[in-house]
Amino acid sequence: NFVKDYDTEYYSSSVQGLLKLLEVEDELVINLTGFADALQKKLETLQMTIDSAAHATEKGREEYISNPMRALGLIRRLRQDWPQLEIFTKAEVGKDQLETMTTLLDIVPTNEDMDASLLGISRIELTYDLNPMDVAEGRLRDMQFNTTFNTRDCLAIANHKYEIGDYARALIWYRIALKRQPEPNTELFGQPLDDAVRQNLFKTHMLLAMQILQASMNPEEAHEKVNDIFKTLSSTDLDSYVNELLNQDDDQLFMELQSMQPIATPEFVGCRGHFPKRHNLSCRYNFTTTPFLRLAPLKLEEINHDPYVVMYHNVIYDSEIEEMKRLSPQMQNGYIHGYKANQTKVTDIAARVNWLVENTPFLERMNQRITDMTGFDLKEFPSVQVANFGIGNNFEAHYDYIFGKRVRKEDVGDLGDRLASIIFYSSDVPLGGATVFPDIQVAVQPQKGNSLLWYNLFDDGTPDPRSLHSVCPVVVGSRWTLTKWLHTSPQMFIKRCTRPVK
Numbered sequence: 001n002f003v004k005d006y007d008t009e010y011y012s013s014s015v016q017g018l019l020k021l022l023e024v025e026d027e028l029v030i031n032l033t034g035f036a037d038a039l040q041k042k043l044e045t046l047q048m049t050i051d052s053a054a055h056a057t058e059k060g061r062e063e064y065i066s067n068p069m070r071a072l073g074l075i076r077r078l079r080q081d082w083p084q085l086e087i088f089t090k091a092e093v094g095k096d097q098l099e100t101m102t103t104l105l106d107i108v109p110t111n112e113d114m115d116a117s118l119l120g121i122s123r124i125e126l127t128y129d130l131n132p133m134d135v136a137e138g139r140l141r142d143m144q145f146n147t148t149f150n151t152r153d154c155l156a157i158a159n160h161k162y163e164i165g166d167y168a169r170a171l172i173w174y175r176i177a178l179k180r181q182p183e184p185n186t187e188l189f190g191q192p193l194d195d196a197v198r199q200n201l202f203k204t205h206m207l208l209a210m211q212i213l214q215a216s217m218n219p220e221e222a223h224e225k226v227n228d229i230f231k232t233l234s235s236t237d238l239d240s241y242v243n244e245l246l247n248q249d250d251d252q253l254f255m256e257l258q259s260m261q262p263i264a265t266p267e268f269v270g271c272r273g274h275f276p277k278r279h280n281l282s283c284r285y286n287f288t289t290t291p292f293l294r295l296a297p298l299k300l301e302e303i304n305h306d307p308y309v310v311m312y313h314n315v316i317y318d319s320e321i322e323e324m325k326r327l328s329p330q331m332q333n334g335y336i337h338g339y340k341a342n343q344t345k346v347t348d349i350a351a352r353v354n355w356l357v358e359n360t361p362f363l364e365r366m367n368q369r370i371t372d373m374t375g376f377d378l379k380e381f382p383s384v385q386v387a388n389f390g391i392g393n394n395f396e397a398h399y400d401y402i403f404g405k406r407v408r409k410e411d412v413g414d415l416g417d418r419l420a421s422i423i424f425y426s427s428d429v430p431l432g433g434a435t436v437f438p439d440i441q442v443a444v445q446p447q448k449g450n451s452l453l454w455y456n457l458f459d460d461g462t463p464d465p466r467s468l469h470s471v472c473p474v475v476v477g478s479r480w481t482l483t484k485w486l487h488t489s490p491q492m493f494i495k496r497c498t499r500p501v502k
């Protein structure tokens with residue numbers, strides 16, 4: 001039932017993948033319940049035997065056994081029942097369940113997949129300038145969840161940051177892990193490593209200090225130096241050092257962390273919703289692109305005048321979104337950051353995608369809608385792409401035109417360059433996941449049913465670099481999109497081709 005394709009399937013790169021994992025854990029729980037039931041049954045049988053073999057106390061023992069029923073009973077039980085009981089006691093419990101467990105554990109995420117997920121959390125923290133202490137408590141920007149990271153989650157995050165050299169944030173995450181109450185079943189997972197964590201906290205603080213004071217020192221040298229210092233440290237020294245770190249003021253620490261962060265890129269500013277507000281934009285009905293629109297005009301919202309960016313409202317219906325997902329049960333790695341000649345690493349994957357190429361009523365409807373929106377001819381290239389992002393995944397800034405890190409000349413053939421792009425937002429994204437145009441200071445939050453349309457080329461077909469765009473890390477939500485790229489060649493008798501007035 002659960003077969004994992006190791007070469008291509010990473011669970012973390014889409015919410016669709018996470019859903020599959022959820023099923024795997026459900027199966028594990030059902031299976032473990034079966035195991036526990038078998039164990040329970042055995043325990044009950046054993047308990048019954050124990051109870052029925054309970055003897056009289058020391059005092060009346062001679063009298064107790066001077067009784068023909070008890071005398072025979074004792075001899076018979078020891079001769080017949082106990083050997084049987086030995087076999088029963090030794091028999092393996094839940095053999096089937098143990099085998100199933102092994103099979104299921106064969107398809108759990110790889111380390112790479114887990115690293116990608118941890119990197120996603122880092123990306124969220126950094127992009128949205130979140131305080132780790134809020135993140136750990138389930139406070140994400142203005143949302144408060146009733147789920148939190150547990151101690152081992154916090155530790156995994158801290159270790160990851162340590163490994164990628166983000167000592168400032170690692171320090172805070174180690175503190176969080178150490179300040180948590182120990183969990184009840186920790187012995188199952190090995191000790192909560194209190195000592196090891198305290199040592200890591202110390203080392204992290206040392207490494208951070210070196211990073212600040214001696215930025216030129218290479219990482220290996222720094223690690224060596226810290227290990228040397230650590231060796232000379234007595235356990236009482238370590239304790240007082242660590243306790244001091246733990247007693248530092250939380251807010252003070254976060255302020256120090258912020259002062260160490262790189263300055264916000266335009267993309268970060270956009271993702272945080274800090275681009276200046278626009279005033280000279282309007283909304284209107286489009287009655288005119290095709291005759292059909294006289295009957296059913298489309299709602300158009302201006303997003304930017306030059307270059308032209310607009311949002312159409314209510315142009316993909318819930319039923320169509322369901323159909324789109326039905327047509328995409330199994331997706332491929334897609335939205336790869338940059339060109340990757342060699343094998344794709346999971347951390348390069350922003351989302352999983354599926355090209356819909358086969359002619360279906362769904363595809364016809366969507367293409368007709370795009371024609372109504374744009375007036376363009378889509379017969380030569382009817383395909384559309386479906387995408388589903390992973391949590392914490394972003395799509396780095398790129399151009400959709402040829403050589404824009406996205407598409408090569410051989411990919412488009414006779415169709416010509418990608419003149420315009422249309423993204424149908426097929427889900428709401430409660431937090432994060434905006435489409436951002438850093439050069440023109442536009443950030444658009446996905447809204448289920450809407451679509452964003454923009455041009456990548458000037459009217460003469462030359463690239464318009466202002467079309468640079470990216471997708472902000474998804475914080476909460478399953479971000480589904482349907483994307484259409486409109487190529488130039490089929491539009492040669494439709495689109496005017498003058499050089500714009502500069």
Ligand SMILES: O=C(O)CCC(=O)C(=O)O
Binds near residue numbers: 395400434469470
């Ligand atoms: O999903 C988005 O908002 C943009 C996706 C994108 O840039 C692309 O598909 O080229």
Ligand SMILES: [Fe+2]
Binds near residue numbers: 398399400406421469
């Ligand atoms: Fe794009």
